[in-house]
Amino acid sequence: MLGFCGFSVFAVFAVCVCSAHESDVDSKVREFFKSGHTNNWAVLVDTSRFWFNYRHIANVLSIYRSVKRLGIPDSQIILMIADDMACNPRNPRPASVFNNANQQINVYGDDVEVDYRGYEVTVENFIRVLTGRLPASTPRSKRLLSDERSNILVYMTGHGGDGFLKFQDSEEMSSIELADAFEQMHQKKRYHEVFFMIDTCQAQSMFLRFYSPNILATGSSHVGEDSLSHHTDPAIGVFIIDRYTYYVLEFLEQVRSDSNHTMGQLLKVCPKSVCISTVAVRTDLFGRNPDQVPLTDFFGSVRNVEIYDEIINLDEDDKEGNSLKI
Incomplete structure (x- = not known):
């Protein structure tokens, strides 16, 4: 310190x-x-690959863009992306990833630092990052060097189901594995508070098993519900962002580092009338009222x-x- x-x-x-x-x-x-x-970290994870999952990469890059703009430096962000859409031969705009119509916001930007890319994005590596159980040869840039005074934003997006999230279309992480990883973090004093956000089908199921203190969690859908994409881009030819993350980003674009926005406001940004799915929230493990928690406690520095x-x-x-x- x-x-x-x-x-x-x-x-x-x-x-x-x-x-x-x-x-x-x-x-x-x-x-x-x-x-x-006393410090902020972000772990941002896209678990999907292949061109038709373009929107999941755009999802995670949208959150990445927001937390960097609000003050969290790359040195305190772990970015995991399972595929490289910016360099995909199908991309009509090389070195770019867009999340809105008319290609107005390039969320890939000029200074993206991807820490885990492609087949490095595995269940094992993700859990090792959270718990700190990495090989000694792992560089500092790939480590979550948090402590008991760290607030950590964990954002995940991909394809999921009841109690699991798919990684790379080849393996799955269960909600129990995720809950146990957070408990290891708690026992090893690797966080002060955690905000867990997930955009996937049946997102709520991924945090129902949490049992560690000081975790605020939200997801794009209840158990039994699908999370839906928002819109396509004619030039790109696929859906380019999911509904929940689209409205989260729309809200974050209004926030500055000195704004008075709260976490409670963030939890209400996507009502069912626009999300179509029902946004799930879990607050029982969290020690503070989200309506009194500054948004920058997790999205700033x-x-x-x-x-x-x-x-x-x-x-x-x-x-x-x-x-x-x-």
Whole structure:
């Protein structure tokens, strides 16, 4: 954890806040202490390959684009894509992946960093990433280096059914395996809070087995329901995004790093009238009210040094010299 002169960030914060008048402490500083996390990570996974699954790659790249724009750096994003649509010979716009009509937003962009590509995207590798059980030779860029103060966004998309998600059309990950992976993360203190989001058929079934604390989960459909695609692009010739992720992205495009949007608002972005499927939400394992959780707690990035500097500045004129300064 970042420290100053041998003190941890929390120790520095404690000294500074105690020496400042409570009425002067900015509300977002209080929110920092309330949320309790110091860093953000994202694990974004597309489990499908082949051209006709173009929309799943567009799904995951849409979320990737949003979290990068809101402040999570590539060094804290694990991006797993089972196929390379940007370089597919059928792609009429090489090096591009679009998620909307008229090819307005290229979600592939100019600086995409894919950590696991093609046949590297397996159930084993995904679970190893979550639990940290990777070979010693695995580079830092392919590791989820989270800790007990990390908030983690886990987004998954692909083809699924009741209690499973297909990987590469050759293997499946069960909801029990996924639940046990999160429990390993909890026991190894690899997260503070997790937001799990999945866009697949019968998505709810993938998080019904969760039993670890501090996990907020949502999915594009209830058990027994299919999740549907949104629209095709005539030039590309296939569906280019799924309905649920389309409306999530539409919402995220309105968000800035200093916005007051909440996780509760995100959970309501796709009513059945537009999603056709019923969006599922699970909050019983989560310790906070989603309506009071800033969206940027999972889709943005905390900036400890900036918050620290603000607290220091609040007490610059303290004549007793009680505050600890850099």
